[in-house]
Amino acid sequence: MARKMIFVDTSKCTGCKACTVACKEWNDLPAEKTHLIESYQTMRDFTPKTWTYVTFIEQYHNKTMDFFMRKAQCFHCGDPACLKACTSNAISKSADGLVVINPDKCIGCGYCAENCPFGVPKVDVVRKKAYKCTGCVDRVENGLTPACVQTCQPGALQYGERETLMAKAKERLNEVRKRYPGAQLYGEHEMGGTTYVYLLLDAPEVYHLPQHPSVPVSLTLWKDVIRPVGSVAVGGAAAAVVVGVLGNWFRGGYRREGGPPDGGEHHSPAGKAGKGGKE
Amino acid sequence: MAAEDRQGKGLAGGKQERVLRFTRGERFSHWVHAISFFLLLITGLGILSLWFRPVLVLFGGVQAARVIHRVVAVIFVVVVAAMFFIGDPRYHWEWLKSAFTLTKSDRQHVGAFSKEFFGGHGEYPPQGKFNGGEKINSLLTIFGSIFITLSGIIMWFRGSFPPGVVRWAYPVHDLSMFVMTAAVIGHMYLGLLHPDSRASIFGMLNGYVPVKFAKSHHAAWYNEVKGTENRFHL
Incomplete structure (x- = not known):
């Protein structure tokens, strides 16, 4: 199976958070009480009940404001540090490129959490298991798209073959650069190429992402x-x-x-x- | 506990003169360190590697082993550290000082020692209470214990440290474990299996070693303490 990719075109994201809801619905993650962190952002980090959320950054230039919104979840690295750090063979990578934690094998040591350059996996201290976005591996393996992709109304999320989608992503980048000269793709090469590849409207640091993530x-x-x-x-x-x-x-x-x-x-x-x- | 009680026990039969090498406090620290080290090693290896994972059944499973690892770690650190301050800690400090005082004679011992390790003959000058090889073992244990403790604290309370620090704690913890495990294998061989040096185990059991052993392995120390046994308190 060829490597797949999810293209996150942040220029199209409206910050509706339907992806969070769809994720919760498919993965049986109950709703939890949220509050405003900053701007319209309601989650500070992942929790055992929330594996994806939207970050909001307000950028002010010449009295205009841009919303930089980014759906955060596991990047599903081509060269995952979590997998290397795992003591229990609990983390595997599928041919599609999805990195999945098997809770039956996980002992909750947290080595994955500490070594992820993006700080994605967390340990559920109650269940003593690490958790993170599965990339909806159970959907993907049955011919469906991930729940977040399925639900995304403005078309900010697309799922497909890596090569074809990457080419589309580059085309889109050229368009977006006319208005956002600092726009760039993030995840084409980072960490061995991530499965979630972002079109960011500015430098990764603006989104609080590492500029050169590495193992x-x-x-x-x-x-x-x-x-x-x-x-x-x-x-x-x-x-x-x-x-x-x-x-x-x-x-x-x-x-x-x-x-x-x-x-x-x-x-x-x-x-x-x-x-x-x-x- | 008089030396007479120990005579003829275990060693070459016959009556043997004994000399006190390790006081009760030294032996206590040694065994607290040794037993907790092995409990930590086994539980730690089970957590660290799938190879050893099945062993954790003995400790009631992975999660129980993680708790035991932390409880024993506290004993490993606190009890031995406390022994430097309570009771009669003089010999603890003496050992610490000697480990950090490597002399020419120690270096000669370490050089000659590799032959003796494998059953050959090595020539070295009279050694003190701790010979060159023992000082090296002591240093590996001291630094191994310090580094494994510091990295362990960081790993235990990983939420309180930045990821960049926690990430380095893992290899440091592992490296300390490897160093101390390699050292303890050699240490146990010399204390239990090596025909010429295994008499030293009695120093850690009842405190006394045969005078002949003391003369041949720690001549400088023996000349210093012979006839002055009253300075020891058991």
């Missing part, structure tokens, strides 16, 4: 260097002990009793016949 160096160092080298070092120590026991055995260390055979300076008289370790 944390600490994570790569941990999983690709410390882990294998450490395992070899511990294995080496164990091997050295086996060689040491055999070496002492062959050199008669375990047969010496009562005193050092050569009266050597550093030999203990303690060796008792036998394999030792029972003391």
Whole structure:
């Protein structure tokens, strides 16, 4: 299956939040009490009951105001840091490009949450499981589009083959740039190419997104260097002990009793016949 | 506890002269550290890796193991740290100081020691209460414990630290674990299996080591303490 893509054209977003509602409906996430954070934004971050929400940024230029609205959810990275950080093989990536947490395997350690450059996965402290947008993998695998895409009225969300949709996204970018010169695509190359690709109207920082998101160096160092080298070092120590026991055995260390055979300076008289370790 | 009680137990039969090497407080700290280390290692490995995950059944499952890991971590840190201040902590500080005082004779011991580890002969000058190899083990344990504690605190209270700090705590925690695990494997071999040095285990059981062992492995220390056993309190 070829890689899919969801094109989030923020220039078309009206901030209606129907995507949030559709997500809740399909994923059985109950409504929760919200309040205004800033502008028309009602969620500060993801919660166990809200996997997608819209961020609102008011940009003022020459006495005009632009709403920069962005639907936030998991980016579904091509090279997901969460998957690399997971201790429990609970995170998988589908051929479409959807990154999914399996709650049955998840132990809620939170390593995914800490290592995601976008801060997407969170741990539900009650259920002790990590959660995030699934990309509606259960819909997609049955030939449907994700619930948020399905419901989006202004057509700000489109789902399709990555190559075709990316080409459309670039065309759209050229149009949008006439009015928003700072507009750019975000997610074409970031994190190995994300499945949710954004057309942003300004630089990522304006949306509080990292300009160059990457798999944390600490994570790569941990999983690709410390882990294998450490395992070899511990294995080496164990091997050295086996060689040491055999070496002492062959050199008669375990047969010496009562005193050092050569009266050597550093030999203990303690060796008792036998394999030792029972003391 | 008199030395006489220990004679003839476990070692080469016959009567052996003993000398007190570790006081009750030192032994207590050692075993609190050792037992909690292994509980932390097993529960930690089970959380960290699917390979070891099945072991956590012994602790009542993953979530119970996570709690146990934290409870034992507190004991690992607090009890051993407290032993530097309560009872008769003099020897704790003496050990700490000696670990950070690496002399030429220690370096010679470490150099010669690799031969002895595998059953050969190594030439080195008379060693103090802690020989060069033991000092290295002590340093690995001291720094390993410090780093695993600091990173563990960050991981436990990860909500209170920025992600950039928490992300580094994981590899630091892991690296400290690997260093201490490799060290403890060698440490247990020398204390339990190595024919020439395993007599040292008694120093950690009842406090006394055979005089012959003391003379051959820690001659400088033995010459210092022989005949002055009254300075020890059991």
